[in-house]
Structures are given as structure tokens and as C-alpha cells.
Amino acid sequence: MAHGTPTLMSRLMRRKPVTAMAAETGVDSGSGELARTIGLFQLSMIGIGATVGTGIFFILSEAVPLAGPAVIWSFVIAGVVAGLTALCYAELAGAVPVSGSSYSYAYATMGELIAMVVAACLLLEYGVSCAAVAVGWSQYLNQLLGNLFGAGIPEALANAPEGGGLINLPAVVLVGLCAMLLIRGTSESARVNAIMVLTKLAVLVLFVVIGIGGWRADNFANFAPAGFSGVMGAAGVIFFSYVGLDAASTAGEEVRNPRRTMPLAILIALVGVTTVYIAVAVVALAAQPAEKFAGQDAGLAAILQDVTGATWPGSLLAAGAIVSIFSVTLVVLYGQTRILFAMSRDGLVPGVFHRVNPRTVTPVRNTLIVAAAVAALAGFLPITFLSEMTSIGTLVAFIVVSIGVIVLRRTAPDLPRGFRVPGYPVTPVLSVAGCLWIIYNLRLITIVAFLGWTAVALVWYFTWGIRHSRLARTEELP
DSSP, rough: OOOSSSOOHHHHOOOHHHHHHHHHTTTSSSOOOOOBBBHHHHHHHHHHHHHHTTTTTTTTHHHHHHHHHHHHHHHHHHHHHHHHHHHHHHHHHHHSSSSSSSHHHHHHHTTTTHHHHHHHHHHHHHHHHHHHHHHHHHHHHHHHHHHHHHHOSSSSSSGGGGGTTTTTTTHHHHHHHHHHHHHHHHHHHHHHHHHHHHHHHHHHHHHHHHHGGOOOOOGGGOOOOHHHHHHHHHHHHHGGGGGGHHGGGGGGBBBBSHHHHHHHHHHHHHHHHHHHHHHHHHHHHSOOOGGGGGTOHHHHHHHHHHHHHSSHHHHHHHHHHHHHHHHHHHHHHHHHHEEEEHHHHHHSSGGGGGOOOTTSSSOHHHHHHHHHHHHHHHHHHHHHHHHHHHHHHHHHHHHHHHHHHHHHHHOTTSSSSSOOOOOOOOHHHHHHHHHHHHHHHHOOOHHHHHHHHHHHHHIIIIIIIIHHHHHHHTTOOO
């Protein structure tokens, strides 16, 4: 309830009560604007599906040149930092099981201004990572077409302008197909995603089984040519592939029994993803010298072809990558729409993102707008820049989530939680420190570009969002 005229500081720091979030989304009643159709298995597949594929299928060609064989340690470091943060996500997902992920968590714990900054991170994280993954899908499609038919998509239609082409058309088509599926319905999308994730895992197991036959211990001889700085630089690039741990938390309003299901699904995704990443990275580096990863268009498929001397394993892997990276694009696009859905309900972006189609019970216009923006990024920007920009957005969002656990423990100690972070408060503090450490090792241009993007988001907030905020209209101060 308002007490006099709110000051600017009180507006910036106003928080949305967790009880209000729970009431408007039907967390405890089972009702809400979106249908609750997702169970534990499907939600776990959303987390794994959004993560495995983005990193392993093509990020090695970006990370290995930075760290050499020591990129294995880069995966471990990124996995440990992501693991600490995943524990924090698990607690907040159980305590605040709504759409919006870390944006909603920030709104409940640190106030509207911080929530807007986190929203900017998430828009960058999801939109840009979706575009980057779609670009990687295009690379594997060309690999498969070359193996099967001896010819691929014309260079002008398979590369962004910086890569010597006009537009990355396959990437644009992929985004369009995912948008069509999401518009059809959430339960259908979740089922299709689960099938694709199982296909993906089977393909990666095949890679490990076949690739281990090409094991050469000599490939690890010059283990860390760039030293510790190279390892940390590669960890920053690799961190982009852990975006899926956040994606599972965007589905809060469409999950059955969310207080229990969401923490479990996040932890299952963390263990599965880290195990697969490290296993595949070790086998890939043992089968191929580190210097051959630089500039490689379709890393894992090319490695299998070198090991076997035949094209069929590479073709099979490329086909599996095409299917699996489809699932990454699908889930990340889904996450982006649900974040904007939550922001629109709060009044911080236009109402068009909150409108739900009564027949499909999905935000159709929201999905079409997001798909158009992501398709433009995928069609015209290079993947290296996209990957690094996603990393810093992810890291900042992870920092806010870790701090949010500490804040919520103090402000709402009796709030029902489906999971509690072990080792509190050391675990969230270490998570923040690890994320800051990786940010420190990112390229300066990446940090500057990110700060520029955040400034744009703040301009939007101060010129539009602060006046249209639902809390501002009702003058509900914490």
C-alpha cells in the first residue's frame, strides 16, 4: 500500500511479493494463464535439450584454439561455476516457481531496477544464444548434404555477410520451424523436444564409442600452450553452453507440482550435461590434435571421419546434430518468449507479449515477434561474437540468482522451498566469485558491448517501463 508520493529510489527498489507472484500464476491452486502440462522427465529434457548441443557440437572449434588440450579444465571450471549456480537456481525455482526465470527472482528479491537489468541479460542470453545455435545447425546441415549428395547449400545462402555470404538461410528456416511448433502448443513442443534430446544423447554416446578408437596420448603432450589465462579464456566462451540450466526455470507456470519438479529437473540437467561435456571433450582431443580444431566447420563429425576413414559415421553424427540442435533452438526460443511474457504481465514491456491465444493457450504474437528478431540475428551475424555476448549475459544473470538466494533467505525465511542450497552461505558466495572470475577473463570488447546493451535497456526502462510498471500503476510498495 502506498504511503504518500513514492520517491524515485522507492520506485527503483520496489519488489514484487512472492505471494503475489504465486497467486497470479496459480502455483498452489494449479490454475493460471498457461496450461500446466510439463512433468519431471519433460522438464529435465528441456534443461538438457537447451544445453547439450550448444557447447559440444561446435564450441570446441572456438575454445580449443584458446586453451589447447587444457580445454578439458575449461569445461571443468565452467561446470563447477555452473554447478554452484544451478544449486541456487534450484532453491529459487522451488521458492518462486513462475515464468521469467532470474528476471522474476530478481524482481522478488532486489527490486524493479535490478530486475530490468537482469531482463536485459536474459534477452541477450536467450535471443543471441538461439541465433548462435541456429548458425551451428547450418554448419552441420552443409556437412550432411556434402556427405550424402556431394554438394551443399551455396555459400551466399549459408553464411552471414562477415563469412562471405548474403544470409544464413538454413538458420533462418530453423527458427521459423521452431516458432511454428511453439505456436501449436507447449505440451506438443515438450514431447517433440524429449524425443530429440534422447536422439542427441544416443549420437554423443556413439561418438564416444567410435572416437575412443582413435585415441592418441601424444595429442595431450603440449597440454596448456596458453597457460592458465588460456584455460580461463576458453572457460568464458564455453560458459555460453550452460544456458540450458536457466531455460528449465522459465517453464514455471507450465510445470505440474513446480515446487518439487523444478529443483529436481535443474539438478538432473546439471549432472547429465557436465558428464556428457567432459566425456566428449576428452575423446575429441585424444582423437584429433588441438591445432586442427581452429576454423573447423563441423568438429565432431569431421573427427569421426578421420578416425574411421569413412563418411558414414560423420554423416550419422551430422544428422544427429541437426536433430539435436533443433531441440536447443526450440527450447531457448521458448524460454525467451516466457521471459517476455512475465515482463509484459508486469508492465515493463508492451502488452502484446502477454496475450495468450485461447485455442492453443500459447502467446502466439509474442512467439512470432521473438522468432523474427532471432532469425535476423542468425541470418546476418557471425557465431564467435554471438557466443561471447551470450556468455557475459548468462554470467550476470547467474550472479543475480546467487545473490537472490541470500536476500530471500533473509527477507522470507519461512517461504516454502522445494530445495535448499547446501553449504549456505558459502555456495552462493563462491558462485558469485566464480562468475566474476570468468567475466574478468572475457575480451574487453565483449564487456563494452554488454555494457552498451545494458545502457539501452535502462534507457527503455526510464522512458517507458518505469511509468507502465504494474506496481507503479497500483502504487504497491514493498
